[in-house]
Amino acid sequence: MFADTLAFIETASRTAPRDLPASRPAPFEVTNEAAPGTRGMGLWIRGLVKAFDGAPVIRGINLEIPAGQSIAIVGKSGCGKSTLLRLIMGLETPTSGTITRLGEASRESARFIFQEPRLLPWATVANNVAIGLGRAGTAKTRREAALKALAEVGLDGRADAWPSVLSGGQKQRVALARALVSRPRLLALDEPLGALDALTRISMQGLVERVWRAQRFTSILVTHDVSEAIALADRILLIEDGRIALDLAVPLAWPRQRGTPTFASLEKTVLDRLFGGFEGGAAI
Numbered sequence: 656m657f658a659d660t661l662a663f664i665e666t667a668s669r670t671a672p673r674d675l676p677a678s679r680p681a682p683f684e685v686t687n688e689a690a691p692g693t694r695g696m697g698l699w700i701r702g703l704v705k706a707f708d709g710a711p712v713i714r715g716i717n718l719e720i721p722a723g724q725s726i727a728i729v730g731k732s733g734c735g736k737s738t739l740l741r742l743i744m745g746l747e748t749p750t751s752g753t754i755t756r757l758g759e760a761s762r763e764s765a766r767f768i769f770q771e772p773r774l775l776p777w778a779t780v781a782n783n784v785a786i787g788l789g790r791a792g793t794a795k796t797r798r799e800a801a802l803k804a805l806a807e808v809g810l811d812g813r814a815d816a817w818p819s820v821l822s823g824g825q826k827q828r829v830a831l832a833r834a835l836v837s838r839p840r841l842l843a844l845d846e847p848l849g850a851l852d853a854l855t856r857i858s859m860q861g862l863v864e865r866v867w868r869a870q871r872f873t874s875i876l877v878t879h880d881v882s883e884a885i886a887l888a889d890r891i892l893l894i895e896d897g898r899i900a901l902d903l904a905v906p907l908a909w910p911r912q913r914g915t916p917t918f919a920s921l922e923k924t925v926l927d928r929l930f931g932g933f934e935g936g937a938a939i
């Protein structure tokens with residue numbers, strides 16, 4: 656499990672929300688250009704297939720992810736979201752197809768955050784964060800880097816606390832700091848806020864957004880929450896039966912304002928595709 660924690664890690668359909676004027680197609684096109692000022696890692700995926708015991712789960716995905724893009728992967732339970740993320744991160748081996756990391760792509764340049772924070776109970780918060788550095792640095796530089804990462808996630812002053820005294824949201828902040836401390840170029844998040852209460856979840860969404868905007872790594876988030884996907888991503892991929900069924904750009908300004916007509920329209924587009932017109936709520 657801990658090894659997982661440290662493990663490194665379709666083409667645009669150019670779909671616009673149906674109720675937006677047809678005269679505004681351009682902002683909804685998925686871009687394949689790197690974000691300005693990014694230090695993120697680009698990815699080039701071709702013919703990706705994954706089967707478990709002969710049963711196909713990912714059925715031929717072609718995908719270009721420009722450096723610095725923030726992607727959200729949504730889809731019904733069991734459609735293959737986590738499998739796709741694990742393949743991208745190198746935690747699963749493709750049955751066939753290729754995943755190419757563009758630019759410098761060392762093992763240290765990609766990090767994974769899971770739903771459970773996976774902290775070591777016998778290490779202080781700062782030492783848990785420093786684990787994200789691997790073996791790099793001296794005790795002093797490791798501590799300094801950990802304190803800086805903790806400040807970035809709003810946990811100044813908790814460096815010497817034990818994980819057991821932290822709330823669920825604070826533990827997940829430590830996990831985020833551990834991922835960020837090595838300044839990754841790719842961050843994968845597998846339903847990282849799924850276990851948090853609604854208010855903590857919204858506050859953590861704000862934190863994840865601020866961190867991504869400040870650091871501009873490539874971000875890939877798996878979530879069941881369509882509203883969360885729109886709040887945090889440049890682009891939403893809807894997976895259906897192991898394939899990309901929808902590839903939707905999110906042309907909203909940062910920070911995202913919920914409740915605007917465009918936000919609601921994008922949410923409806925994704926939910927309509929998921930439920931074939933049945934609007935059962937924002938979560939899948």
Ligand SMILES: Nc1ncnc2c1ncn2[C@@H]1O[C@H](COP(=O)(O)OP(=O)(O)OP(=O)(O)O)[C@@H](O)[C@H]1O
Pocket residue numbers: 707708712730731732733734735736737738739
């Ligand atoms: N290591 C594995 N061995 C066998 N089957 C697996 C393995 N990993 C995933 N699967 C199967 O692949 C399918 C897709 O699983 P995956 O976890 O990718 O779905 P998901 O969309 O992330 O689901 P959820 O939203 O419920 O987490 C499921 O049927 C699952 O049982």
